[in-house]
Amino acid sequence: MKMTVLYSIRPFLAHKWQQFKRTIFRLKTKFVVGREPASKISTVNSKVSQAGRCIYSEPEGLCDGTKPLHPKEHYLPAGLGNFRDDVRLRDYICIGCQEKFSKFEEVFMHHGPEAFFRHMIGVSGRKKSRKKNIFYEPTAGMSPLTVVAQVPGEDWTGLWQIEGVSKGSLMKQLVFRNQQNTDIHLALRPGKLAKDFARFRKVHKPLRLIAWVCDPKEEAEIDLVCADFLKGTRSEPQKLPAEGENIEGQMLAAISIPYLQAIAKIAFHYVLAHFPFTGLEPEFDDIKRFIYTGAEYERFVQWGNEPFIEQLKDPRTVSSYWCHLLSAQYDTNTVESRMQFFSGPQVRPLVWRVMLGASPNQVIGTHAKGFSYRYFDKADEEGYVGVMTPLAPAISESNSLRVK
Ligand SMILES: [Zn+2]
Numbered sequence: 001m002k003m004t005v006l007y008s009i010r011p012f013l014a015h016k017w018q019q020f021k022r023t024i025f026r027l028k029t030k031f032v033v034g035r036e037p038a039s040k041i042s043t044v045n046s047k048v049s050q051a052g053r054c055i056y057s058e059p060e061g062l063c064d065g066t067k068p069l070h071p072k073e074h075y076l077p078a079g080l081g082n083f084r085d086d087v088r089l090r091d092y093i094c095i096g097c098q099e100k101f102s103k104f105e106e107v108f109m110h111h112g113p114e115a116f117f118r119h120m121i122g123v124s125g126r127k128k129s130r131k132k133n134i135f136y137e138p139t140a141g142m143s144p145l146t147v148v149a150q151v152p153g154e155d156w157t158g159l160w161q162i163e164g165v166s167k168g169s170l171m172k173q174l175v176f177r178n179q180q181n182t183d184i185h186l187a188l189r190p191g192k193l194a195k196d197f198a199r200f201r202k203v204h205k206p207l208r209l210i211a212w213v214c215d216p217k218e219e220a221e222i223d224l225v226c227a228d229f230l231k232g233t234r235s236e237p238q239k240l241p242a243e244g245e246n247i248e249g250q251m252l253a254a255i256s257i258p259y260l261q262a263i264a265k266i267a268f269h270y271v272l273a274h275f276p277f278t279g280l281e282p283e284f285d286d287i288k289r290f291i292y293t294g295a296e297y298e299r300f301v302q303w304g305n306e307p308f309i310e311q312l313k314d315p316r317t318v319s320s321y322w323c324h325l326l327s328a329q330y331d332t333n334t335v336e337s338r339m340q341f342f343s344g345p346q347v348r349p350l351v352w353r354v355m356l357g358a359s360p361n362q363v364i365g366t367h368a369k370g371f372s373y374r375y376f377d378k379a380d381e382e383g384y385v386g387v388m389t390p391l392a393p394a395i396s397e398s399n400s401l402r403v404k
Contacts, residue, residue: 046090054094055279067096075269079109081385087273104258117342135161149249176207257294267337267354281360327370
């Protein structure tokens, strides 16, 4: 089954949504991808901290600095895969902080728009991580990703699970309608319906049940849990939508505070990996506090639809391959980062802007560094899912980066 999906973000933090899939766009000529690395020898580049302690031991109140230091911290969550030539941070943070950060990276990996794209193009993370169905399983107590679309031949909408770039299937679910005649969906997790439904009913009421999709053996569980809702006459069992049918749907992914903490952490650690800062500069105290506590996110993280603001304004531009784009710059005033995850042939992802703080260095001009993290069609023999390539500074426009 083919699906056309509209990509949108639930409005509790953001309400902008945008269409993808039909918008084919290429990166504008304001970035130039650097030369492919000549060497095929793979090394894990490390940048070693000189601080001798976890950088989150300052300012006071974050890390107590007692845990051993982490030998290779990824600034990109490991779930995005390993990129050839990427840099690891050695001895910058302690194992305790790394564990703390991995909790909100988990939210980033499984619950934001990036989780959806990651699933779509089939990026797999660390081998030992358990496989999680992002369409059914909540992450850190938050409801899973949803793709909602009209069910062909029916007057109700359903939840769909997406496989690959353009295949979808109707999920197992219960479909309710509220007093405003809005469809409200509950994914069916066999064996867990009673618990899921109790929670669901508290949030959504009053409701009437209008349809459900399940295997025959799961019907008994629905009969039992939803007894109050099943008083009406039932239809004959309906056929599932035919294969190959075109569906147009909408993807909803919530952006939460832990998600924004993950974004800020990626930006800050990216800057540490690629710029001459130790991470102990007092100018970074506030961003470290935000990464730790998630308070006052508006001061630190913003998002928009304009790719890299000045560099990629043309709405038709998109990468011709799947990649992440990370950049940062500092001048005499501030340090800032801009990032896009899962830029690709069919997607124009959100642009994240992270304000990291005042500049610790009195410098002349703007120092900018950008990289693309381009996915291979499949992981190479050493397990790299892609390669990190520098984005060369533009010749015509100073202070900007170019990609072609
Ligand atoms: Zn620490």
